[in-house]
Amino acid sequence: MTLLITVFAAIICTVIWYIKAPKSKMKLGSLCLMYWGASLMWLVDALFEYSELHSEYFTPAPMDMLNDSYLGLSVVALGLIIWLVIVLIKDPKGVVKATLFKKVTTEGEA
Amino acid sequence: MACFIVPAAEAVITSIATKVVKSKEDVPETLKVQFDNEKTEVVEKVPFSRKLGWLNNLLWGGSALLAFEHVWHGEVVPWFPFLTAAENAADTAEMLNEMSTVGVTMAILVTAIWLGMVGVTAAIERKTLKAGKYRIREEE
Numbered sequence: 001m002t003l004l005i006t007v008f009a010a011i012i013c014t015v016i017w018y019i020k021a022p023k024s025k026m027k028l029g030s031l032c033l034m035y036w037g038a039s040l041m042w043l044v045d046a047l048f049e050y051s052e053l054h055s056e057y058f059t060p061a062p063m064d065m066l067n068d069s070y071l072g073l074s075v076v077a078l079g080l081i082i083w084l085v086i087v088l089i090k091d092p093k094g095v096v097k098a099t100l101f102k103k104v105t106t107e108g109e110a
Numbered sequence: 111m112a113c114f115i116v117p118a119a120e121a122v123i124t125s126i127a128t129k130v131v132k133s134k135e136d137v138p139e140t141l142k143v144q145f146d147n148e149k150t151e152v153v154e155k156v157p158f159s160r161k162l163g164w165l166n167n168l169l170w171g172g173s174a175l176l177a178f179e180h181v182w183h184g185e186v187v188p189w190f191p192f193l194t195a196a197e198n199a200a201d202t203a204e205m206l207n208e209m210s211t212v213g214v215t216m217a218i219l220v221t222a223i224w225l226g227m228v229g230v231t232a233a234i235e236r237k238t239l240k241a242g243k244y245r246i247r248e249e250e
Contacts, residue, residue, distance in 0.1 A: 034171025
């Protein structure tokens with residue numbers, strides 16, 4: 001479930017990135033790559049687990065599934081938080097700078 | 111157990127490599143391309159350091175989210191030795207085995223996907239330049 005939720009997050013992000021690119025400055029590409037990176041790593045984890053459990057892998061206990069879903073959603077939230085921090089630090093639109101430094105006069109103005 | 115450490119270690123190496131490549135790179139190469147519809151555009155080629163940045167994002171992002179999963183499962187703790195598997199020899203051996211199998215496969219797969227991305231983008235660049243009638247100028 002964690003893998004599935006992360007893959008869906010990666011797909012949704014990629015679609016949004018494609019719609020907004022190349023003009024968007026919101027660093028959506030970083031968020032996409034973060035989710036894709038995690039998805040690929042969990043895919044490897046899933047393949048190794050499948051090689052041990054075989055068909056049992058597809059019939060997890062309901063409590064395990066619930067825990068994995070909760071984990072998947074938390075991972076998506078954490079990814080969004082990391083992305084938000086990156087956006088606020090890099091400040092591609094200059095919003096944070098504009099908030100911190102209020103313009104008084106422009107050079108050349110009286 | 112600690113499989114995320116392998117891609118995280120690769121991320122450290124590729125981040126350093128990105129800094130080195132970026133410091134050696136000149137101004138991005140720009141090309142003036144005239145397309146069949148007579149439209150002329152100045153395009154900037156994606157520098158290799160930016161392509162390495164994609165790999166960094168894949169590796170750092172994936173490792174960070176996987177590290178969170180390990181915290182969730184109680185395999186990573188905020189006190190020494192930070193990995194619960196490092197507390198006894200049997201678990202340490204199992205952890206090292208997992209790192210050498212699952213962890214290495216993760217790093218290889220992510221790198222292979224990145225190589226695929228670089229290959230596809232290089233092909234798109236070539237195709238785009240071919241679509242233009244001629245290259246008028248190539249700056250350093």
